[in-house]
């Protein structure tokens with residue numbers, strides 16, 4: 001059985017060290033979350049797979065790692081200062097603030113109001129006569145106003161005591177446009193090619209929520225793919241299919257995914273066509289990834305504002321033009337949540353007991369292998385530590401060493417964090433009990449099949465490689 005409520009995931013994440021509430025000992029800070037020891041491994045594994053798949057293994061892609069703070073002129077040129085906003089209303093009774101579109105869509109899910117002008121939103125809100133979701137009062141909302149999502153901060157202090165206002169980046173894309181000329185000048189790339197980046201983006205969201213689904217700061221992975229204008233439909237289809245393929249490779253079931261095209265009203269200020277890949281969460285179908293045709297909007301505006309020539313010169317024909325852009329964007333924090341939801345399984349075991357198991361793809365699991373000495377006897381622990389050290393020396397697998405509780409409890413714990421293999425070191429390993437297997441053998445238990453196999457320690461590395469070689473051959 002999959003997760004039926006987000007609370008199951010939130011509770012497992014806190015209990016097992018995936019994600020904690022931010023600033024926890026001070027009572028938290030609304031909608032801020034910290035990735036714990038297992039969460040950071042999971043998120044990094046997703047990121048590394050993405051980077052390898054879309055950057056390192058492609059000859060038409062290069063990566064950058066850019067600064068979060070940029071010259072404010074970037075955000076004027078990109079249109080974010082003027083257009084990156086949501087419409088919001090305040091409740092005059094309880095003073096809570098809400099996104100106007102969320103209030104309307106919650107009252108009437110068939111009504112899409114994205115991109116509608118303020119006066120239309122106000123007319124709809126008035127007609128719906130909604131009660132405030134917080135205090136329940138009717139007729140208490142102010143008129144809708146726009147609210148810019150860019151976070152501001154101040155930089156340095158001049159002699160006159162003035163500070164310069166800058167923005168935390170609202171999207172990571174702009175650094176790739178701003179570096180377009182640097183890449184052309186240094187990397188010998190020919191169109192079509194892409195520039196990729198991974199990093200934090202910041203948005204002063206009016207109504208964040210649903211755990212790590214919508215937060216004020218979040219990790220993004222995306223690339224800008226530069227093409228000739230007449231190729232845009234071909235590459236739009238190509239990248240949509242690549243995004244879907246990767247979701248299947250990392251373990252998503254196609255039945256939990258769907259494509260939704262943005263209506264003209266919904267389109268971002270820079271986009272001519274956008275589709276979302278949505279995931280079927282316990283709180284409804286929600287955007288997981290986006291794909292946009294950004295035309296030449298960004299490069300053209302940066303060229304005008306910076307005065308720099310950002311045209312591409314075709315090396316064969318000598319033709320100069322501003323490239324167009326297809327932008328596949330992958331929200332990393334959001335994908336981490338969807339990976340947790342997709343992996344969560346409650347099932348009955350053949351012996352009638354039930355277990356919760358995170359069926360992560362092996363390459364994504366935060367811990368690869370757990371070493372479990374059968375008991376706390378000193379000489380058994382010493383032998384288990386030897387086996388552990390062998391794995392540390394011979395592989396780059398991420399390991400856990402667990403001696404706390406009964407062996408059954410420890411298996412359950414490893415299932416709940418999605419560890420693909422457990423290695424049990426028992427008295428047979430020490431040659432003390434014949435029925436457990438011969439001297440210097442251990443038991444390998446598979447998370448999904450529950451199969452247990454007795455293996456000589458000398459063959460351990462080879463045996464483990466069978467489980468990983470297709471997926472993570474960098475280990476060997």
Ligand code: GAP
Nearest residue numbers: 171173213214215218288289290329330331334
């Ligand atoms: N450069 C294009 C861009 O940033 P976007 O649709 O605004 O596009 C990209 O955001 C992705 O970032 C979304 O598809 C979603 O996965 C994720 N995302 C957006 N806002 C988010 C938030 N407040 N918290 C977590 N993830 C978010």
